[in-house]
Amino acid sequence: MSRTITIDPITRLEGHGKIDIFLDDKGEVEKAYFQVPELRGFEQFAVGRPAEDMPQITSRICGVCPTAHHMAATKAVDDLYKVDPPVAAKKIRELVYSIFFVEDHALHFYFLGGPDFVVGPTAPKGERNILGVLGKVGLEVGKEVIGLRKQMRELITLAGGKVIHPVFGLPGGVAKRLTAEDQGKFIAAGDHAVQFAQFSLQVFRDIVLKNPKYVEAIVSDAYTHKTYYMGLVDGSNRVNFYDGQIRVVTPEGKEYLKFKPQDYLAHVAEHVEPWSYIKFCYLKDVGWKGFEEGADSGVYCVAPLARLNAADGMATPLAQKAYDELYSTLGGKPVHHTLANHWARLVELLYAAERMKELANDPDIISPDVRTLPTQTPTEGVGVVEAPRGTLFHHYQTDARGVITKANLIVATQNNAARIAMSVDKAARGVIKQGKVDDGILNLVEMAFRAYDPCHGCATHALPGQMPLAVRVYNRNHELLEEIRRDG
């Protein structure tokens, strides 16, 4: 008898991820599908609005990474008005963006990914939560995470105007300069962030790398896919979150493409599947060959590990060391193990902290020259940044008054959608045998997509990492046979 298993987070709003698993007559997995929601209606919503409102509006799409949307939109309006911001404005933006990465990556490692890796993939589910993480790393570390985040948020508020939804990005610059007094606070916080990042990498070495079982899980075939990787790089092919060219490497790690953000439509296409309302991004130059690995399939991956794979290194010294350590430990570049994203995230945390420190100490940062006034008639603009969860594209077309006539957004999770679907499929095949479905499947399948930290359609309220899940098993006639739930 053929059965359908649905893992549904029963989320209330804002869209959600959902997993459908189809079993064949023998109870083996025929196919598993992971569905992520899309920004339904956003494009229409944007039409008719002034482009300069987009940094404010798009930052409200998502409660998880408003700063990323704000920054991508701000860069898109720079491009729309063909205006190049002054050096100080670019540095202030990148400073704020680096602080945002510190805050977001720290949160993910300890609170979201921590239950899988600090507490451990095989720990009882009662311990696989943030309280379990605190039990393992100590209460003081928990307080330190909260304290660091508080300090970072205060700085984002200082520079960005508002903490949750920054309002400082304008076409051609930023709304506010930094003073010498502000600078002192950023410098002090930069030192703090670097120390914290180094400490976090040590936690990872001590708790994860010294435990053979965890390392085994990271490199296991169930969580490995050989795909293309994409990320922004600077002029020396090093990871950059704020600006640069988009570089794509092959599953063998060779440069395949390098292009300007404005050319993304020539290289990125979207594939539609009847079972999902998400469009699966793929590399146009390679083509869509289904949910397949390898150099012949256009499936690619974004987010921390992909960024590291797509670059030749890190632009700061301590992060470069951490980068080298990751690749020498995991057998060279590229690394295809999805779960290594947790480690890559910490390498990036250290880079973000070091970059923050560099920018905070930069004399340009307190220059009063923070705006170049736009003078061109707008037509079209593209802005791309690396969001914590991967490459984020904003593309607007306007009339001569700067009113949006067309908008296109590709969020990180859409880039990753095909590979996430493959990961879930592989994980499900690995754990479901002869129709046996138990509670353990929830965590093992969840782990497959949690490493990507998928932004559930900018699901502002989902508490990531504690997403309530239900596995529903149906027979061929869609009659409910059994249900397993895990409610937050």
Added chain:
Amino acid sequence: MPRTLVLGLGNELLSDDAVGILAVRRLREELDDQTDVIESSLSGVALMELFVGYERAIIVDAVQTGEFPPGSIREFAPADLDRVLAPSPHYAGIPEILALARQLELDFPREIRILAIEVGDATTIGGALSPAVATALPELIGQVKSQVARWQGEVPHA
């Protein structure tokens, strides 16, 4: 620092999900300086950080259980949530946030009330409130005011 927090949650771009934000926005002018009004789309740990330093807090948010008609307003204490609203990740988050805050010895409100309004369409970007929810909005605002007034030991005005 004011002692009471009125926290409106939701996403103002998403139709009925804006209701918590709209409710507290209208209250901002009416409440005294002993009360802070915050609109937020945050979740999880980031949300937890907003509560620090307040003695009492009231959360106003949309909920979609499908068990009640849109516009129905219900009030909870965090302790009720595990049982009542666990299928919602947002609310399921509150007890966890409280446990975490306790463990971290954060300066957290000793009393938290949650006003949840059942919503209809909460997924269309740019949609307006559905009629049932729009009709219930004044009642929701009234309930928030009453709660704040009770905490301040005042009799609410009729």
